[in-house]
Amino acid sequence: MSQVKIRRRVSSRFLASEVRLIAVRRRNQAGLAALAAVPVVIAIAMKVAAPDRTGRGQGGGPDFFSQILSNGFFVALAGIGVELTLFLPIAIAMLAGDAVAGEANQGTLRYLLTVPVGRIRLLAVKYAGIVMGAFLAPLVVATSGILAGLLLFGGGDVTTLSGTSISFGAGLLRLLGVCLYLGVCLTALGAVGLFLSTLTEQPMGATIALTMLTVASFVLGQIPQLDWLHPYLLTQHWQDFGELLRDPVSLSALQPGLLTAGAYIAVFLCAAWARFAGRDITS
Amino acid sequence: MTDLAVASHGLTKRFGSQVAVDAVDLAVPRGAVFGFLGPNGSGKTTTIRMLLGLITPTAGGHELLGRAMPDRAADVLPRVGALVEGPGFHPYLSGRDNLRRVDAADRTAEGRTAEARIAAALDRVGLSAAAAKRYRTYSLGMKQRLAIAAALLVPRELLILDEPTNGLDPQGTREVRTLVAALAAEGSTVLLSTHLLAEVEQVCTHVGVMHRGKLVAQEPLGKLRADAAPMARVLTDQPGAAATVLRAMGLTEVTETAAEASGRLGAAAPEKVVAALVHDGVPVRGFTVQAPSLEDVFVQLTGRGFDVSS
Numbered sequence: 001m002s003q004v005k006i007r008r009r010v011s012s013r014f015l016a017s018e019v020r021l022i023a024v025r026r027r028n029q030a031g032l033a034a035l036a037a038v039p040v041v042i043a044i045a046m047k048v049a050a051p052d053r054t055g056r057g058q059g060g061g062p063d064f065f066s067q068i069l070s071n072g073f074f075v076a077l078a079g080i081g082v083e084l085t086l087f088l089p090i091a092i093a094m095l096a097g098d099a100v101a102g103e104a105n106q107g108t109l110r111y112l113l114t115v116p117v118g119r120i121r122l123l124a125v126k127y128a129g130i131v132m133g134a135f136l137a138p139l140v141v142a143t144s145g146i147l148a149g150l151l152l153f154g155g156g157d158v159t160t161l162s163g164t165s166i167s168f169g170a171g172l173l174r175l176l177g178v179c180l181y182l183g184v185c186l187t188a189l190g191a192v193g194l195f196l197s198t199l200t201e202q203p204m205g206a207t208i209a210l211t212m213l214t215v216a217s218f219v220l221g222q223i224p225q226l227d228w229l230h231p232y233l234l235t236q237h238w239q240d241f242g243e244l245l246r247d248p249v250s251l252s253a254l255q256p257g258l259l260t261a262g263a264y265i266a267v268f269l270c271a272a273w274a275r276f277a278g279r280d281i282t283s
Numbered sequence: 284m285t286d287l288a289v290a291s292h293g294l295t296k297r298f299g300s301q302v303a304v305d306a307v308d309l310a311v312p313r314g315a316v317f318g319f320l321g322p323n324g325s326g327k328t329t330t331i332r333m334l335l336g337l338i339t340p341t342a343g344g345h346e347l348l349g350r351a352m353p354d355r356a357a358d359v360l361p362r363v364g365a366l367v368e369g370p371g372f373h374p375y376l377s378g379r380d381n382l383r384r385v386d387a388a389d390r391t392a393e394g395r396t397a398e399a400r401i402a403a404a405l406d407r408v409g410l411s412a413a414a415a416k417r418y419r420t421y422s423l424g425m426k427q428r429l430a431i432a433a434a435l436l437v438p439r440e441l442l443i444l445d446e447p448t449n450g451l452d453p454q455g456t457r458e459v460r461t462l463v464a465a466l467a468a469e470g471s472t473v474l475l476s477t478h479l480l481a482e483v484e485q486v487c488t489h490v491g492v493m494h495r496g497k498l499v500a501q502e503p504l505g506k507l508r509a510d511a512a513p514m515a516r517v518l519t520d521q522p523g524a525a526a527t528v529l530r531a532m533g534l535t536e537v538t539e540t541a542a543e544a545s546g547r548l549g550a551a552a553p554e555k556v557v558a559a560l561v562h563d564g565v566p567v568r569g570f571t572v573q574a575p576s577l578e579d580v581f582v583q584l585t586g587r588g589f590d591v592s593s
Contacts, residue, residue: 008357008390017387025375107371111433114335114367115388116360281337 014117018129022095031091032140038087039079039145043068043152046075072149073158073171077245079145080138080178084238088137089214090207092186095133096193097207099126100276104201104283119277123194127269130190135183142179146172164247177244181254185238188261189214191268192234198276201283231256234264288313288441288472289334293343296329303329305496306343311474311489316467318483318504319476321493322585327476328368330493331445334474335365348440361391364434364442369449370426374419378410378429381418385433392437404432409458423450431459442466445476460486480577490577494585504577511580515556516545518569525565532556548572 022028046068064077080088100123103109112122149155158171166174192213196206217235220226230236237257243250289311296304304326311317321327332338334345336353345352350359372381382401386392392400405411408428413421421429427450434442444463448456456479463473463486477483483490483504491501500507515534517525525544529537532555534546548556553572560567575583 009393011390011394013387013394014390017384021373021376021384106373107369108373109371110332110335110337110367111365111371111385112388113337114360114363114365115385116336116356117388118357278339280339281332 014121015125015128018125019132022129022133027094031094032137035083035087035091035137036140036144038083039075039141040148042078042082043072043075043145043148047152067159068149068153070153071156071158072151072153073146073155073168073175075149075153076142076145076175077178079141080182080241081239083141084182084241085218086211086215088141088182088186089189090211091137092130092134092189093193093207093210093214096130096190097197097205097210098203099130099194100197101200101206102197102203104281105203107283109283110281113281120273123198123269123272123276126197127190127194130194131187134186134190135180137186138179138182142175146175160247161242161245162247166247174244174249177249178241181241181244181257182238184258184261185234188234188264188268191265191272195268195272195275198272198279231260234260236260286313287311287346288315288348289317289345289474291330291334291343291345294330294333294340294345295342296326296333296338297341302496304333304340307493307496307498308501309334309345309491309498310501311472311491313472314467314470315489316463316473316475316487317489317491318487319474319491319493320478320480320483320581323478325493325585326496327493328445331365331367331443331474331476334443335360335363335367337367361389361437362440364436364439364444366430366434366444366447368445370430372418372426372429375417377415377417378421378425378432379405379414381429382433382436386436389437400436404435407435407462408432424452424455427451428455431462439466439471441472441474443474443476446478447475448477448479448482456482480581484577492581492584499584507580508574508577511575511583512547512549513575514545514573514579515548515553516543516569516571516573517560517565517567518543519560519566520568521565524563525560525567528560528563528565529556532559 064074067074068078155168157165157167159165193210196209200206217233221230221233221236237260240254240257243253287310289309291307291309294307307330319327333340336356347359386397405414408431410428431447448459467473487504490504490507492499519525522539522544526537526539529544529546532551533549537546557570
């Protein structure tokens with residue numbers, strides 16, 4: 001048989017296939033629907049509850065509940081505040097836990113590697129899928145919140161945390177900024193998840209481990225005696241997204257969160273590569 | 284370029300203190316249909332995983348199609364179709380969508396021709412009618428067919444098929460046999476791991492036998508059988524006397540029943556055995572020399588039947 005010349009193309013086919021694989025999965029669709037449902041539930045609850053109700057967002061974040069009645073815009077922020085401590089991390093944990101462990105569990109990992117898909121390329125494509133999910137999830141919550149809020153409470157100029165007033169359009173831009181900031185935070189969480197996913201053949205194990213790590217990180221962040229530890233916690237600066245609702249916006253206030261996220265991404269992507277590059281695939 | 288499609292040198296894998304594969308020197312000539320035999324747990328699948336670069340060997344190395352693995356995996360593996368330890372697909376995708384995904388992962392495959400190649404592969408394994416069904420609804424045989432289809436998405440120079448007929452009905456087994464023969468006729472080398480000896484006798488040109496992690500035999504099929512000592516059978520009404528003569532002639536594993544005695548011919552020539560029998564006054568009613576079946580050869584090499592190696 002004559003030697004066949006092998007040409008390797010630069011192609012987005014595998015990435016497109018990965019996105020499709022994530023998108024068509026019922027579980028992921030249901031998860032996204034659940035994320036979108038929370039702001040709707042908040043909006044309805046606020047509508048039917050007594051007007052003097054002043055709830056507080058969980059996790060010590062900024063309180064947007066009290067403003068919902070006057071402006072539907074804040075449904076989105078309240079939704080994000082509520083979901084940030086558990087729902088959003090679980091969504092990323094499901095996605096990231098499945099990344100490598102899911103393929104190993106189904107026996108598809110060995111076939112991808114013999115195609116061949118280089119191990120670094122596989123990790124890169126898997127992480128790209130997680131990153132897309134990490135940015136999409138807060139956007140879905142925000143969009144659902146804005147729609148539900150406008151419908152039930154109407155819009156109007158937005159009062160910032162500094163007390164000034166900005167237009168609804170400018171408010172939407174700030175909200176987009178919040179989503180991007182949290183997207184970066186969740187991307188860092190996804191890097192930890194990708195690493196966990198290379199350790200096991202049980203995707204649920206990786207998902208649960210990452211969820212527990214997130215919750216533990218939040219809990220440790222609440223203990224003042226452990227303040228020496230706080231700068232190293234992944235979740236420590238997540239609530240800083242409220243800085244984007246001040247006037248003027250101080251971008252330097254977001255720096256610690258972005259730096260923490262960057263450090264986590266670098267460390268855990270390296271760890272995932274170190275673990276996966278030479279691993280014996282016996283699944 | 285070498286004329287070996289698969290060549291390994293002292294390929295060894297230890298898991299902890301257990302040696303799963305022990306210094307295996309495989310030599311599969313190009314164009315061969317190589318039957319890779321061995322009891323369950325003898326190290327076949329571990330060897331195949333090492334050949335494909337899924338597992339790093341503890342010692343030794345190997346080449347596929349003349350290229351060192353795993354360094355040249357990106358060049359070599361696109362020309363190698365593989366079925367490793369059963370099918371593995373996404374249960375919630377259809378058969379066709381699963382093949383689309385495998386093809387999309389292949390940087391050497393052309394996206395434009397994907398649909399046509401996928402349809403051809405599905406057709407070749409007789410799965411066209413069920414292509415739109417979700418994988419989870421497939422029977423074991425259909426899953427196995429889909430895995431073979433995935434290995435045939437692009438033309439392959441080497442096919443490594445680990446128990447391709449596992450779970451197939453007799454009809455399917457026959458189709459796979461025909462398929463393997465057709466692929467070999469097209470010029471592909473096939474390494475076929477199996478425990479169905481009938482399959483090996485019908486399609487393989489070469490045989491390698493694994494036993495407890497070691498490659499205990501590796502030869503063209505005809506030579507393997509020729510090398511194995513044939514059995515001599517004497518039909519007589521004095522089996523006891525016949526057995527004595529057979530033992531005296533150096534035959535081994537001599538057994539006797541009511542009307543016959545038999546033993547494994549070693550260096551002894553059959554005609555001399557007959558002459559000795561007649562000379563000693565043993566009435567010979569019939570004398571046959573039987574080439575051993577592949578199963579006999581297999582049991583001789585591995586010491587026992589298809590038990591799990593410990």
